[in-house]
Amino acid sequence: MRLQTNTSLALFSVLEFARDPTRHIPASEIAEKYDVSPHHLAKVLSELARAGIVESVRGVGGGYRFAANPRRVTLMDIIHLFEDLSPAVAARTEGKEVTAVERALAAVLSEIDELAKATFGSITLSTMLRLVERQQTASKSDQDKPA
Amino acid sequence: MAKNPPDRKTEAANDTITVRPVRRGDLDQVIAIDATVTGLEKQSYWRSVFRRYGTAGEHQRQFLVAVSDRRVVGFVIGEVRDWEFGSPPCGWVFAINVDPEVRLAGVGTRLLQALEASFRRAGVRKMRTMLARENTLILSFFRSQGMMAGSLIPLEMDLDA
Numbered sequence: 032m033r034l035q036t037n038t039s040l041a042l043f044s045v046l047e048f049a050r051d052p053t054r055h056i057p058a059s060e061i062a063e064k065y066d067v068s069p070h071h072l073a074k075v076l077s078e079l080a081r082a083g084i085v086e087s088v089r090g091v092g093g094g095y096r097f098a099a100n101p102r103r104v105t106l107m108d109i110i111h112l113f114e115d116l117s118p119a120v121a122a123r124t125e126g127k128e129v130t131a132v133e134r135a136l137a138a139v140l141s142e143i144d145e146l147a148k149a150t151f152g153s154i155t156l157s158t159m160l161r162l163v164e165r166q167q168t169a170s171k172s173d174q175d176k177p178a
Numbered sequence: 179m180a181k182n183p184p185d186r187k188t189e190a191a192n193d194t195i196t197v198r199p200v201r202r203g204d205l206d207q208v209i210a211i212d213a214t215v216t217g218l219e220k221q222s223y224w225r226s227v228f229r230r231y232g233t234a235g236e237h238q239r240q241f242l243v244a245v246s247d248r249r250v251v252g253f254v255i256g257e258v259r260d261w262e263f264g265s266p267p268c269g270w271v272f273a274i275n276v277d278p279e280v281r282l283a284g285v286g287t288r289l290l291q292a293l294e295a296s297f298r299r300a301g302v303r304k305m306r307t308m309l310a311r312e313n314t315l316i317l318s319f320f321r322s323q324g325m326m327a328g329s330l331i332p333l334e335m336d337l338d339a
Contacts, residue, residue, distance in 0.1 A: 149311035153321050
């Protein structure tokens, strides 16, 4: 499973919002942090708002804030909003007889996809935030080590 | 999407829960929790599990229960296995279950922490488990405890009759 740019951007954004659910974060701040165009990001945030993951805050200091339950929302819930998860090989060969080689390759690709789906479906935003903290701690202790 | 639930339930449950080794008298409640969750009552299976894990009295095998107000509300079973699949000794979690009525209150976390402590006392530094990838609920639980995909890949095949 290869994630599209919009999907990765959605995951980065949701995790930024979920890290501090009380804070309104302007879209421009996330766009700058991840080096993407604000216009591109706006489309992603609007889709997340439609799904109830974030909500827009109008006025001065506006932007978006987290609106969901981080213990309930999984990475798969976000990915589903942006990706077509139907089997790719079956769609490509529609109307034609599927060869044994294609079937064999589809079986292997499907094995990988199923593992990816199980992984994304079992990791909640809360779990991800703990991973983020662990990464920060590890990176800080690496920096503190004497050269 | 629902807003964050309050954490009071978690705190209250943590205050009143005790985790201890299983006793013979707990077995009916363990069987009842398993039957509620799986839809199958497996009396003889659980009696044999009790004989194997519940009477060991050492850190190698553990069968622990979580008790709240003298009622068993969850259980965990684990064992230290040496050099299985070419791996140095590690602690395997074979089963963990919590009464659906008291879920999301930290009972599973308490059980797993107690098992971790016993594995540490047994001298192992890695804990493993294996479960169906469709079992999102328990998969999410283990992930929330910090578990990640390990170095082993389970493989299987159907055998001809």
